[in-house]
Amino acid sequence: MPKLIFIIDKNKCSMLNEQDLGQLRARGISEEEISQQVGYFENGFPWMALEKSATVGDGIIRFSEVELADFVSLFEQERSALSILKMVPASGAATRMFKSLFEHLTTGESNKESRLFFEKIQEFAFYPALKKWITSSDGETEVLSRLLSSPGLEYGILPKGLLEFHAYETGARTPFEEHLVEAALYASDGALARLHFTVSPEHRSRFEALAARLIPVWEAHFGIRYELSFSEQKPSTDTVAVNMDNTLFRESDGSLLFRPAGHGALLENLNDLQADVIFIKNIDNVVPDSLKDSTILYKKALGGLLVSILAKTESLASQLRANPSEELIAEALVFMGTYLGYVPSSDFQQVFLADQVDVLLSVLARPTRVCGVVKNTGEPGGGPFWCPDETGNLSLQLVESAQVDMNNPGQKELFAGSTHFNPVDLVCAPRGLDLLAFRDMATGFITEKTKDGRGLKAQELPGLWNGAMAYWNTVFVEVPLETFNPVKTVIDLLRDAHQNNG
Incomplete structure (x- = not known):
């Protein structure tokens, strides 16, 4: 009989045998992680608390024409000195x-x-x-x-990235190829365009073969060099499945069942990337060349705003360390509320100046992201909100409907009243930090599935742009609706945005 090892979690035990431990070692998963996951199955995830919707002027920035031009210009000026990368999650099957x-x-x-x-x-x-x-x-x-x-x-x-989406006189293009073109137009330093695609293992060779064929063509066209890399979702990010009574789900051979943990698992992949600025955009949100101008313009503007925010962040941190004052703290608080999506609780004003400085420096040191949002037209998915943490500090978050208690009339009304929608349009500054330290593990998801006719519960990690970035500095920027053109069904390819009539 195999030796049993008990993991104690809130006075409850789950049994792991030596075969289980071998599975964990092979995947790089610790016993503590399994215990935490089972605990979430047993107790559920807490609901996100919505304080209010982010709106234009209160968490969402709307560029004037002058600001748009200025931020584009700033990005153009600074990009040759920046390490820029574009990350595209591309593993999902079509x-x-x-x-x-x-x-x-x-x-x-x-x-x-x-x-x-x-x-x-x-x-x-x-x-x-x-x-x-x-x-x-x-x-x-x-x-x-x-x-x-x-x-x-x-x-x-096949994954969406390998399907032919757009017709051209020179032949059809896949989303993968459209992202190559986009990268040259905004996600490059002018000489080098770096892209990283997360792909599934079974299709990686197809992506690599397509890249080998296309890169020489576009390098010659744009007069730049491409640097492409690929990664796969790590086995260590898979989560264990449980039966409906929260006991570990076992296959017919007695082994544990692990399942991919959603796009939040890609935080590990993002954490491995090295760049000053990382653009993140979904694989299917692309348009033909004739409609790219708005996307390119706003991507550069978001990048310029991020560069501006980072410069001010570093300046404030330097001043706070060298010569803190009430006036400087007041200036920092205004900046944080406007450009970092952070408002401290009322207790902040009650602590000593030195302690206030420590709080502000810790916030200024966080990874930072600028997120494009579009006006809400009823698309399913998440939106931008101000949310309190356990100590009453407010921060800007992207929240999915599954995270909200829809049985609470007030919370349901707040979510339904959101003015904007998350199209997954991010420009990030990881700042060389361990991004796993800025994730809120209590923001995952539990879903019900079946396997071999048996019901089970599966668990997703905090979403990549949701709880996985819960403790990032965040600002939202309204971007034009025409920059959001996802392909959810094959019929979406008949929309004007994907018919290359230009």
């Missing part, structure tokens, strides 16, 4: 993008989206590639099979 087409393929019956798909099929950028796999006599199910499965384009199992 399966959900084709949900309606899979339903048609499985049932043999059309639905609203599949009918529109066939009506407009020639307008998709991937249609020329699909034509090579079908004949004029093929019916709809044969066409869908060649699109989604093998033999065929295999779009039902």
